Amino acid sequence: MFLLLKGGECYIPESIGKKDILIAVGKVYRVEDEISKDKLWDVEIIDCSDKIIIPGLIDQHVHILGGGGEEGPVSRIPEIQLSEIICAGVTTVVGVLGFDSITRNIANLLAKANGLQAEGITSYIYTGSYSIPTSTLTGKSITDISLIDKVIGVGEVALADYRSSHPTLQMLKELSSEAKMGGMIGAKAGIVHMHIGDGKEGIKLLFELIHETDFPIEMFIPTHINRNKKLFEQGIQFLDMGGFIDMTAGESSEKGYSVPDALAKLVQENKNLDNVTVSSDGNGSNLGNGICKMTQLFNDLRDCIQYKNIDIETVIKTATINVAKFLKLYPQKGTIKPESDADILMLDKKTLAIDTVIAGGKVFMKDGQITKKGTFENN
Template sequence: MFKLLKNGHCFAPDDMGIKDILLANDKICDIKEEILAANLWDVEVIDCQHCLVCPGIIDQHVHITGGGGEQGPISRIPEIMFSKIVEAGVTTVVGVLGFDSITRSIAGLLAKARGLEAEGITTYIYTGSYGSPTETLTGRVLTDIALLDKVIGVGEIAIADYRSNHPSLQDLRTLASEANAGGMLGAKAGVLHLHVGDGEEGLQSLFRLVEESDFPINMFVPTHINRNATLFDQGIEFLKRGGQIDLTAGETKGYSVAKALAMLVAQGINLEKVTVSSDGNGSASNEGGISNIGQLFNDIRACVLENNLQLSMVIKTVTLNPARILKLYPQKGCLLPGSDADILVLKENDLSIYRLIARGQVVVEDQKAVKKGKYEN
């Protein structure tokens, strides 16, 4: 019933110093300098001495049903497995459909999300796909968001990409209207999650949309912003206007996550509206042709170990910041009494995963999944 994490250096994600954390079933119920196991019944004690204790990672851009398809049927990427997600330190995932809305569907995305949640993590999805009019389950973005519990926004809608159908400003305005209204009616984030390609237009259509409408700027989440220097500069401008941006892990042609965050910090930009996601299980230009969800965790480690950025600042880009943008805070993205028991415990010396707890259950020990999905060996 109870789990007691003893003597860990807690980042909630702000630095709290050495604390004990008491979990009851799937919730955090207490955080103190000392909690005595002798006062508890049916308690499992986890020694976290010489460890850093953080919220579980929120990955807001994962192709859970598989991405790809751009090179024909053989390039369709299989569904992601539960163990791959948790071994990446991820306890909450948001599924996206992406380019292929012919052999994939919102119904399949929703079913996969429900399956992963039954296996032990928290899941949400975006309705929609690259195109516009975009894919939905109920026939409208608005009703998908308002009525389907797992749908928290629309995306990834592609702009500045030859694979998109180049949505007009009116198309984007309609999508934003539907997402905004659906979010209001369903008490959801109602975000418009935008895939931004390498096209020359970059973020220009988003700038025009914000300038020529009254939509709240914080409902727009443009991703892949670190894919080239010009787009990154536009992302900085969007931040300065009050917007938010999402960086993609594993970027090799533009700026790495560590480089991009270091550049933002050097310019004195507050990172509270900057997030990082993996694009996991989507198509990639690497040898395997698949984006590795684990690259997100690798990039976060590199920010601290190789670029000397503060862990409390970097970890927010994959915990507190996405939780606030997606309106999951304080249930997710933090270590607070009453929050979900999603906890990432890292070894202090090398930031490798010592334990990962998802919804109160230990799912990873010493970097290996101790719980696997229904159809995993």
């Protein structure tokens, strides 16, 4: 009935010191200096005295249905499994369709998201794909966003990539209008999530869209913004205009910036880090270099703290509260406060390794070991 976390060093994501956290019916019930078990019944107690407690990560860009397909049928990546998501410390996931909207579709993506939700984590999806006109379930993006609970926006629409449909400004205006109106009708974020490739123009078309229309800049987010140095400089300019940017974990520093290097640069330049997020591109194709792993998200965040000496609050925000606010999931997600969802990570104080994962008040990993697997995973 109750789960009581005792004496952990809490970042919610701002530091609040050592606290006890009482969880009930999938929600955070109390966060206090001391919570006695005396008046509780059916309570499980976890000693967190040697743990750091943070909110569960929100990964806003995951190929839950499988990515790839650029090199033929053999290159299609299988669906992701629950344990892969849990091992990454992710408790809320947003699924994308990506490049291949021929052998996969939004109905498949929605079914997979519903399956993950039934297995115990929170899931959402974007309607759409690389191309415009984009893949939908109902025939229109506005209807998908308005009427389908799990659809929170359009994405990932591809720009500056030879795999995109090379949309015109007018095409992007029309898609953005559907996203915005769908969000208004359905009380959703109604965002446009943009895949940015290595093409020469970068986010030039996005700049034109912002300058020539009245769409709020906060409804757009270009991802993979750290994939090359020129694109990253455009991203900083977009950030300075009040926009959000999303960095991809696992990026090489050979032609672009790794997440630790990129975040350190933004900190040094005193940029608005509240509008900076990090995602994994998990289970997507790394174009001949294997599969993008969701675990790289947490690994990069940990490296920011351990090797770049960026304070833990700043780092944690990029995959928790910043994402939750952008997707309009806050305060249900991205924080640890009374009435928020009980999505919590416990980290080892010395190594910052993930020790325990709690999603919706249920323990999915404890002492570094998975305790609950997906329906069809091998025991």
